[in-house]
Amino acid sequence: MSSPIYEPRVPALSRFLDIRQLRYHVLTWGDPALATAQRPPLVLLHGWMDVGASFQFLVDALAAPRWVIAPDWRGFGLTAVPGADAYWFPDYLGDLDALLDALCPDTPVDLLGHSLGGNVAMVYAGVRPRRVRRLVNLEGFGMPDTRPAQAPSRLEKWLDELRETPQLKPYESLEAVARRLRMNDPFLDADKAAWLAGHWAEPDGDGRWRLRADPAHKRVNPVLYRKEEVLAAWRRITAPLLWVEGENTQVLQRWGAAYPREDFEARMATLPPHRRVTLARCGHMLHHDQPQAVAAAVEAFLDAAGGKL
Numbered sequence: 359m360s361s362p363i364y365e366p367r368v369p370a371l372s373r374f375l376d377i378r379q380l381r382y383h384v385l386t387w388g389d390p391a392l393a394t395a396q397r398p399p400l401v402l403l404h405g406w407m408d409v410g411a412s413f414q415f416l417v418d419a420l421a422a423p424r425w426v427i428a429p430d431w432r433g434f435g436l437t438a439v440p441g442a443d444a445y446w447f448p449d450y451l452g453d454l455d456a457l458l459d460a461l462c463p464d465t466p467v468d469l470l471g472h473s474l475g476g477n478v479a480m481v482y483a484g485v486r487p488r489r490v491r492r493l494v495n496l497e498g499f500g501m502p503d504t505r506p507a508q509a510p511s512r513l514e515k516w517l518d519e520l521r522e523t524p525q526l527k528p529y530e531s532l533e534a535v536a537r538r539l540r541m542n543d544p545f546l547d548a549d550k551a552a553w554l555a556g557h558w559a560e561p562d563g564d565g566r567w568r569l570r571a572d573p574a575h576k577r578v579n580p581v582l583y584r585k586e587e588v589l590a591a592w593r594r595i596t597a598p599l600l601w602v603e604g605e606n607t608q609v610l611q612r613w614g615a616a617y618p619r620e621d622f623e624a625r626m627a628t629l630p631p632h633r634r635v636t637l638a639r640c641g642h643m644l645h646h647d648q649p650q651a652v653a654a655a656v657e658a659f660l661d662a663a664g665g666k667l
Contacts, residue, residue, distance in 0.1 A: 364553035367418040370411070372436075377456045378449075383436035384457070385410045387417045387426040398491055399462045400660070402428040403454070405473025407571055409435035411557035412472075415550060416645045419653035422661075429457055431474075433572035435557070443520055444580055450478045451485065458489060468660050469597075470494035472645060477501075477588075483599075484591030492660050493597040496652070497642055499609050500625065502617035503585035516580040524573035528566040535559045535567055545606070545640050545647035554646075589628050599632035600659040602652060604640035633659060 370385045393399050402413045410428035417426050430437040432453060433445060440449075458467060469490045471479030476498015483490040529535045535555035540546050546554075559567040610619050626632075635655045640647030 362549045362552070363556075364415070364547075364549040366414050366553075368414075368420075368423075370414065370417075374436075375457070375460055377453055377460065380432055380440060380453075381438040382432075382453070382457065383410070383430040384461075385413075385428045385430075388423050390425050392423055392425045393462070393465065395465070397422075397424050397661070398465050398467050400424055400426045400468045400470065401454075401458070402426060403469070403471035403475030403479055404428065404431065404434070405471075405475050407434070407569070407575065408472070408474075409557050409570060411435070412554065413645060414553070415649035416653055416656075419649040421653070421657055427457075427461060429453070430570075433575060435570050439572045439574075442574065444516065444577055445575060446581065447478075447481075447579075450474075451482055454478060454482055455486065466491040468492040468494070470496065470656065471498055472496040473498055473642065480595070481588060481591045483597050484594035487594055487596040490595075490597040492600075493595065494600045494602065494656055494659065496602050496644060497604065497607060497609060499617075499622055500585070500588060501583040502613055503621070504582040506582075509582055512578065512582060513580050515578050519577045524576050526569050526571060526573045526576070528562055528564075528568050529559060530566055532556060532559065532567060535569075543641060543643045543646060546643065550646060585625070589625060592625075592629055595629065598659070598662075599629060600656065601626070601632060601634045602644065602655055603634075603636055604642060604644040604647065605636055605638045606641045607644075609642055 368387050370387050373384055373386065375382045375384055402410065404410055404412050410430045413428045431450060433439045466489050469479045469483060476495040477500055479493060480495055480498060483493045529538065532555045535558060536551040539551040539554055540548065559569050562568040610617060610622060637644055637648050637651045645652050
């Protein structure tokens with residue numbers, strides 16, 4: 359018997375925009391008329407191998423209605439695939455900048471990002487500080503620092519991977535996609551997994567289901583992650599910042615000695631005073647696991663007078 363499917367409380371509007379030569383898919387919730395200087399548009403940036411619809415549970419849990427915007431990053435969801443051999447981090451910044459120009463050019467926004475989206479949000483808030491009123495980072499930990507000596511081997515690996523066409527595993531059914539989602543996230547409820555599956559995957563034309571993601575995302579990135587460059591952007595952040603993580607997150611444990619908790623704490627210490635929240639009974643996908651708790655923390659922060667911490 360199939361699991362019941364989650365029923366959204368707040369309907370999303372699906373639309374497409376021409377963003378930097380790409381057909382960009384964007385979901386919005388609420389009416390643009392809801393946006394004010396005290397409650398500006400809330401822009402939600404999803405993580406790697408995810409989609410904008412992933413924020414539906416969070417939007418449904420918000421106590422007060424507001425205008426919310428969530429794009430699918432390039433090569434994810436329903437946004438076009440750029441046909442690139444690799445995905446460059448600066449392109450995410452360029453896409454976000456163009457998206458804000460198109461949808462809310464005259465007002466700063468409240469910017470929330472999860473994982474990859476959190477990393478983009480942090481750098482963007484440092485590069486364009488006047489465009490961000492409040493900043494929320496859901497487990498955008500960053501990545502292990504690199505050394506210049508790693509560049510040749512990284513480039514060699516990328517060249518080797520270019521010789522093969524990347525593939526993503528197909529699934530026999532949407533139920534199989536939902537099972538995989540729950541395997542990756544033991545805190546994810548069955549009804550939410552069943553709903554997410556229909557947004558993460560699509561028919562492949564051969565009776566199976568494929569993820570809505572360009573397989574090229576799986577290639578190693580030939581550009582090294584440089585911690586000091588990222589921290590230079592962080593130091594320019596002027597927006598009040600809320601950091602949220604799950605009590606059961608395994609992100610840093612997966613990196614091991616390459617990126618210990620001490621390194622992360624040292625990076626966070628370079629920021630001005632900010633608010634930090636740890637939520638119980640959730641892992642990396644905390645907006646799936648505890649959407650009500652995430653929404654409560656986010657709303658309390660966004661609505662605080664003067665951005666008080």
